[in-house]
Amino acid sequence: MPRAIWSGSVSFGLVNVPVKLVTATSSKDVRFHQLHAPDHARIQQKRVCSADGEEVEYAEIVKGYDLGGGRYVVVEPEELASLDPEGTRSIDIEEFVDLADIDPLYFEHSYYLVPDERAAKPYALLVEAMQRTGKVALGRFVLRTKQYWATLRARDGVLVLATMLYADEIVAIEDLGVATTEQTAPSERELAMATQLVESLATEFDPTRYHDEYREKVLALVEAKAEGQVIAAPAEPAPAAPVVDLMAALEASLAAAKARGSGAGDGEAPKGRRKASA
Template structure:
């Protein structure tokens, strides 16, 4: 049974919703430990005082912020908590916005919210109201002593909380190397063919269509070596060939999709574990609903904390 990692309340207007927070994701990254190549023993890292070289006990370590060369300001955890005690156990809703207004680049990590004792009725009320209005609640929450922007979204009968980056944490794309905004525009024919290629490979998103093939190969390698098998190094992949003729590349891509060739990767291709459809079906155009139900978006996982 999953354990709650935080408990508090959602606050909107004069309504409080007691909730508990649970992790919504389980990263499957293969993690390695550092070993001594000569003895095979695991390497241990120690916290050492840079001035004395002596190991420092965990209880003697404090937080410090560098304000200049070898000049630090130390901060106690209680001092940080005192800056906003109300927000420490409250998700303060500040606005309700349309899901489409939030660019996914702002999303960070996702969690599930469940009603705490006494919170079932207001919890389901908020969930149903958000779904009916097609809205996302944007607010603030303190997790691990850090105040974060967050979005509350209904997924079926469950509320999700997704932490978000602040506006000044997202870099503008201005000045990117190799990006020429004033480059030669695509011809109408090229645009038509590119749109046709996108349409032919369009379909609903199913997470089961996609697998971490690199992780699977790493685990297979570990199993082989654990069984004493000799593993020959794989040949280096051939460098990608330059495409001198964009129109020819588009025509070849369209032909590959029509003929069911393996040249164009994607869901349903050999190696993905799912059968390829015999013939793509044209999608009927749908009118935009007045109040769409928010869907789950997978945020990029942020390194570190």
């Protein structure tokens, strides 16, 4: 099991469930180091003063908040420490809501909450109650001196905690300047074709069908170069042609989707995919 990064309890009403917080995701990004081209030695980063170009010792560095116009407010570590939230070892559930009511934009990072050795029964009780009601818990907890707003939901018999973004961290749609459907006014025929295209591609969610093709190509490139192979530069991809006739593009897309569906057999939709409605 992954190493616990926090331990405490989930508190709802007068019930406390001892739990441990472990990571639920594992980044697979390919990371590179910066090297000196002639000898492949690692590049070191230095802290340099922008005023005189001299290297600065870590002990001489302070934190400053940018007020603009080259003005900063210097804040001491002790001043920040005095503002740290009280480091309680509890996730205090404040309310329960429907998962469908939470816009996915608010979700930040996900973790698993696993029961402490002594808490198997109350943990199972909370998980089962949340599964039966279909509710998601909202609460707050402190991790590494920062207070988080979080959701707890049941997934396959385990509690999943997701830290949440605050409302003022979400960019308002009104600020995007995107034209609304009322302004663009698609025709009923265009809307019917687009709806039929969506339905023809509808299927059950299966995340295993997707994988990071770019990462796989990068790792294959690294392995090939490590074996001494010479890699030819790929040709520049042709630019995509702009859509001129929207209806023609919809009709061609729908025909291609139907052709893929008919390839599964006599009237059978591909595995996991619904047949398109007529």
